[in-house]
Amino acid sequence: MRWLAAALVAIVLAGSAMAAAGPATGSAAFLAARQSATGGFAEQGRAPDAPLTAWVALGLVAAGGNQAERAQAAAFLRARMTDVSTDADLALRVVALAALGDTIDDRVLARLRRHRPDVLVNETIWTVLALRAAGEPAPANLVQAILTGQAKSGGFPWSKGGIADSNDTAAAIEALRAAGVGGAPVRRALVALRTFQNRDGGFGLTKGRESDAQSTAWAIQALISAGQTPGKPPFRYLSRLRRADGSYRYSIRYGTTPVWVTAQVVPALAGKPFPLR
DSSP, X not given: OHHHHXXXXXXXXXXXXXXXXXXXXXXXXXXXXXXXXXXXXXXXXXXXXXXXXXXXXXXXXXTTXXXXXXXXXXXXXXXXXXXXXXXXXXHHHHHHHHHTTOOOOHHHHHHHHTOOOOSBHXXXXXXXXXXXXXXXXXXXXXXXXXXXXXXXXXXXXXXXXXXXXXXXXXXXXXXXXXTXXXXXXXXXXXXXXXXXXXXXXXXXXXXXXXXXXXXXXXXXXHHHHTTOOOOHHHHHHHHHHBOTTSOBOSSSXXXXXXXXXXXXXHHHHTTOOSSXX
């Protein structure tokens, strides 16, 4: 009867994604309106930059955004593939460009293949996500490095030996699932992820911290990537943060960086984990 259980989960997940399709589309319109003549994206009063453009591109792809807007964003990112200082920054751009339908330059992939995991678990997570987004296999040493970074609690920290947080735990789940890893490490991570959920249905970055839109979005994506249903509470929490223009507040108390926040919320509303398929 496993096939029946899997089918029921798929039906529930599909229903959740359809219910969120409206909000995702409206938010994509908000994001699209923030595109500059260069093709990049920026917060109000700031210059466009590659990292924010990559996040917005992922949001637009997840919501099925306009092809012209996506093409302009891809051109903006392609012109800035050498202007990166870390593998994590490069990986984010690769994930976005792959989602936009670009073929990634092998020189870029070669750098990611050479990634040497050290103390930054987050950077290795993103490297795996980028390679999988580009259709590359996940290197065994990088997958092992992510697993080695798992804390006793089951969660994942930004760096080895650090305190686990919801965002890195969620991202690690998505990277491990993209690499074909399941079993105990993922189950433990999912249990740990749930401990960051608050009474309001949202998720906080760390235990005891108030819920925020981005942490909640990451958690939703991670749960979906592992075949679990997020349930209605996290979506209800996000609905409380939605503004009339389709953007999202960071939290109940704070309304900072609406473009970045909204860009990270949209893939969760669309029910699409990273890397986008």
